Amino acid sequence: MAAVTIKRLVKQFGGLVAIDNLDVEVKEQSIHSIIGPNGAGKTTVFNCITGFYRPEGGDILLDDHSMVGLLPDQIVQHGIARTYQNIRLFPNLTAMENILVGLHSHLKAGYFGIVLGLPATRREEQEANDQALQLLNFVNLGGKGDLLAKNLPYGDQRRLEIGRALATRPKVLLLDEPAAGMNPKESQDLMDFIRHLRDELGITIILIEHQMRVVMGISEKVTVLDYGKKIAEGTPADVQSNPQVVEAYLGRGSSVQATRAAS
Amino acid sequence: MNPAQTQKLPGIRMGLIGGVCLVILALIGIVEAFNERHIVAGVISMGHTLLLLTAAFVAYLTAARSRHLGFGRALGHVLLAGLIMSAMLALLVLVGRAVNLRQVFINASPGLYQILMFHQESLAAGMALLLVAGLLTAFLAGLLHVAPQRLRRVLITALLGIVVVGLLQDLLQPILGVWAPLATMSGWLFEVSGLSLAGALGLAVLVAAVTALWSRQSAAVRARIQSLAPDRQRNLKWAAILIGLAVLLVLPGVLGIFLSEVLTIIGLYVLLGLGLNIVVGFAGLLDLGYVAFFAIGSYTVAILTSPEIGAYQLSFWQALPVAVVLGTLAGALLGIPVLKMRGDYLAITTLGFGEIIRILVLSDVLRPWLGGAQGIARIPKASILGFEFSGPQEIYYLLIAGCFLVGFVSWRLRDSRLGRAWMAMREDEDVAQAMGINLVSTKLLAFATGAGFSALSGAIFATKLGSVYPHSFNVMISINILCLIIVGGMGSMPGVIVGAVALVGLPELLREFAEYRLLVYGAALVAMMLLRPEGLWPEAMRKRELHDNLNGTGQPDAPRG
Numbered sequence: 001m002a003a004v005t006i007k008r009l010v011k012q013f014g015g016l017v018a019i020d021n022l023d024v025e026v027k028e029q030s031i032h033s034i035i036g037p038n039g040a041g042k043t044t045v046f047n048c049i050t051g052f053y054r055p056e057g058g059d060i061l062l063d064d065h066s067m068v069g070l071l072p073d074q075i076v077q078h079g080i081a082r083t084y085q086n087i088r089l090f091p092n093l094t095a096m097e098n099i100l101v102g103l104h105s106h107l108k109a110g111y112f113g114i115v116l117g118l119p120a121t122r123r124e125e126q127e128a129n130d131q132a133l134q135l136l137n138f139v140n141l142g143g144k145g146d147l148l149a150k151n152l153p154y155g156d157q158r159r160l161e162i163g164r165a166l167a168t169r170p171k172v173l174l175l176d177e178p179a180a181g182m183n184p185k186e187s188q189d190l191m192d193f194i195r196h197l198r199d200e201l202g203i204t205i206i207l208i209e210h211q212m213r214v215v216m217g218i219s220e221k222v223t224v225l226d227y228g229k230k231i232a233e234g235t236p237a238d239v240q241s242n243p244q245v246v247e248a249y250l251g252r253g254s255s256v257q258a259t260r261a262a263s
Numbered sequence: 264m265n266p267a268q269t270q271k272l273p274g275i276r277m278g279l280i281g282g283v284c285l286v287i288l289a290l291i292g293i294v295e296a297f298n299e300r301h302i303v304a305g306v307i308s309m310g311h312t313l314l315l316l317t318a319a320f321v322a323y324l325t326a327a328r329s330r331h332l333g334f335g336r337a338l339g340h341v342l343l344a345g346l347i348m349s350a351m352l353a354l355l356v357l358v359g360r361a362v363n364l365r366q367v368f369i370n371a372s373p374g375l376y377q378i379l380m381f382h383q384e385s386l387a388a389g390m391a392l393l394l395v396a397g398l399l400t401a402f403l404a405g406l407l408h409v410a411p412q413r414l415r416r417v418l419i420t421a422l423l424g425i426v427v428v429g430l431l432q433d434l435l436q437p438i439l440g441v442w443a444p445l446a447t448m449s450g451w452l453f454e455v456s457g458l459s460l461a462g463a464l465g466l467a468v469l470v471a472a473v474t475a476l477w478s479r480q481s482a483a484v485r486a487r488i489q490s491l492a493p494d495r496q497r498n499l500k501w502a503a504i505l506i507g508l509a510v511l512l513v514l515p516g517v518l519g520i521f522l523s524e525v526l527t528i529i530g531l532y533v534l535l536g537l538g539l540n541i542v543v544g545f546a547g548l549l550d551l552g553y554v555a556f557f558a559i560g561s562y563t564v565a566i567l568t569s570p571e572i573g574a575y576q577l578s579f580w581q582a583l584p585v586a587v588v589l590g591t592l593a594g595a596l597l598g599i600p601v602l603k604m605r606g607d608y609l610a611i612t613t614l615g616f617g618e619i620i621r622i623l624v625l626s627d628v629l630r631p632w633l634g635g636a637q638g639i640a641r642i643p644k645a646s647i648l649g650f651e652f653s654g655p656q657e658i659y660y661l662l663i664a665g666c667f668l669v670g671f672v673s674w675r676l677r678d679s680r681l682g683r684a685w686m687a688m689r690e691d692e693d694v695a696q697a698m699g700i701n702l703v704s705t706k707l708l709a710f711a712t713g714a715g716f717s718a719l720s721g722a723i724f725a726t727k728l729g730s731v732y733p734h735s736f737n738v739m740i741s742i743n744i745l746c747l748i749i750v751g752g753m754g755s756m757p758g759v760i761v762g763a764v765a766l767v768g769l770p771e772l773l774r775e776f777a778e779y780r781l782l783v784y785g786a787a788l789v790a791m792m793l794l795r796p797e798g799l800w801p802e803a804m805r806k807r808e809l810h811d812n813l814n815g816t817g818q819p820d821a822p823r824g
């Protein structure tokens with residue numbers, strides 16, 4: 001069964017067609033990668049799924065509910081969470097507070113409950129604190145909850161961002177280049193962690209990644225984009241041997257490029 | 264100019280900068296205005312103090328910058344800086360006596376030159392004294408820089424102690440007058456204007472001794488408090504809070520009417536600041552029309568209670584909730600059109616909203632209901648169980664109650680789901696939304712809460728003055744409140760109080776500053792941005808508290824909020 005279905009998605013910026021009739025089906029509890037050269041439209045797909053952009057055409061379904069036209073905060077409540085290519089934490093909040101913000105939509109405290117300090121509100125806040133501490137431990141940031149997000153080292157920031165996304169209790173997690181700037185050892189750890197997320201928490205994972213070692217190592221399915229179009233899809237092995245993919249990444253002599261430009 | 268060049272001749276560079284500062288201070292009239300009062304009676308006036316402290320500060324900086332040149336050459340640079348500074352003032356005197364500068368600089372009066380020449384009759388003696396004063400000040404400041412750290416701190420504190428006590432004479436004298444032994448001391452300490460010479464020396468020795476003792480003992484005291492059992496620490500904390508409360512409650516009786524009036528003004532600004540702190544400090548929405556809600560609160564109370572309008576004649580307590588509710592609604596209403604705006608655009612729009620309200624209450628069309636330019640007078644005083652909040656000494660309690668209420672609500676909100684949503688929105692609006700935060704309701708709640716607090720202080724303002732006028736609600740109020748939040752520390756609640764005392768209280772106490780209030784604001788803001796961009800009492804204090812808790816147990820203690 002498909003967790004996320006993208007149907008004939010079109011996104012244009014003025015005259016530029018960033019996504020051109022894209023169809024993708026992401027199986028439930030799978031790890032699905034989207035790859036492609038720079039500017040292929042990968043992050044644009046993420047922005048459409050999470051409601052940052054409103055597509056010009058097509059549909060995005062989460063468990064048969066359309067996500068198109070919903071606001072980002074409504075979409076995250078349906079169970080889609082994401083991280084960002086260039087880390088976007090709340091820099092002047094502590095790691096703990098970053099996670100607590102992620103829990104926001106699961107807390108129910110009302111204005112007067114907060115001001116009056118009603119027992120239900122206090123209990124809820126205490127539980128939220130406990131959960132946030134658990135999540136911090138889960139992403140290996142135990143004991144660093146009181147540090148400002150901006151003061152954390154790069155790797156910790158990446159993991160905190162994933163922790164914050166997990167706090168929203170997503171069914172689908174979109175990771176935008178999580179291994180960027182990581183050395184082989186760190187990206188190996190990250191791969192284990194992503195698998196762990198899927199196996200333990202049953203979260204469907206959609207991944208944008210440039211490090212082919214990571215993509216080929218953990219993906220069950222890979223979709224390749226070029227100029228907003230899907231040019232190949234299949235298992236990592238299929239995709240790697242696909243001549244179109246090789247061409248998109250490396251180019252193949254000037255004559256081939258010329259014909260492509262002409263078409 | 265490359266860094267190597269600027270390093271080469273710190274004496275000349277700093278001397279010129281300092282000299283320009285001193286000449287400006289003299290020409291804008293601040294020196295002469297300050298000269299009315301003495302810091303130490305018969306010895307030194309406030310005007311001279313200002314000049315000498317500025318010169319000393321510049322010389323100290325010169326010493327810091329030329330330290331790498333070795334003692335002898337550094338001393339040369341420091342003396343050179345002092346010489347240049349006094350030479351520039353001397354030049355000002357010479358030019359001023361030869362040419363009439365008053366057509367441009369209206370404050371360049373003969374009186375000013377008299378002050379700059381230390382009231383010497385002959386020009387030569389005045390010039391000589393000026394140069395000697397510059398050199399001596401620079402020399403002493405330079406020596407201060409090479410003194411051992413502990414000695415330096417003691418000396419600087421003692422000096423500042425004299426200046427501060429001298430400045431705050433009007434405040435301290437009545438306080439000391441309450442208790443006979445202290446009153447005797449006060450008589451010995453103060454002359455009519457300024458400290459007595461003996462008093463100043465005694466004070467310096469006392470402050471120096473206390474500072475020296477504290478610098479040696481503070482670590483030990485802190486360690487002892489730390490080593491107490493947690494419940495005893497808590498008792499200690501509660502005791503401190505109770506003492507603080509008791510002091511707050513007896514304050515107006517001790518201080519008398521004038522100072523209580525100053526306190527009520529500070530209280531009003533604290534109340535306003537706490538409200539704007541929610542909008543600007545927590546939620547990061549730059550609202551420059553904040554005075555509008557203050558006006559709405561005031562006018563609501565005025566219309567509902569004053570017999571001049573006559574339609575309702577409610578009591579203050581009946582009008583107060585209406586004022587707060589109307590203010591809150593107005594806040595939400597203003598929020599709706601500006602939901603999509605950020606930063607500068609939001610600031611400009613809200614600025615316009617503030618002006619709209621002021622112009623509305625000023626308009627002739629609405630005169631029958633809002634009183635027009637003459638405003639609304641005869642607003643009755645509030646009273647409770649026969650206790651009437653008539654003068655500043657009584658209104659003070661109303662404001663204290665308001666501040667506690669608003670402070671409590673802000674504190675609860677800050678450590679809650681809503682407060683975190685505000686701060687997340689301040690940090691990154693898009694990501695906050697992607698975390699499930701509904702931007703519409705979150706923003707509107709921020710605007711509405713802040714506006715409600717503002718309306719509350721407006722209501723108290725109306726009954727305090729007994730009348731409301733459109734010109735009380737100009738844009739400067741909004742700017743003042745914003746300044747005090749920035750100076751105190753964005754998003755920090757104690758910072759609001761510190762900021763209000765510094766920017767609103769001090770100018771009231773130091774009447775000499777009143778005319779130069781905007782200059783002082785500007786200078787204070789520039790200095791803050793350079794030296795302490797996080798504010799006088801930043802929010803980070805809370806972070807450190809949290810830090811200590813986590814270190815102890817691995818778990819944050821007690822539910823937050």
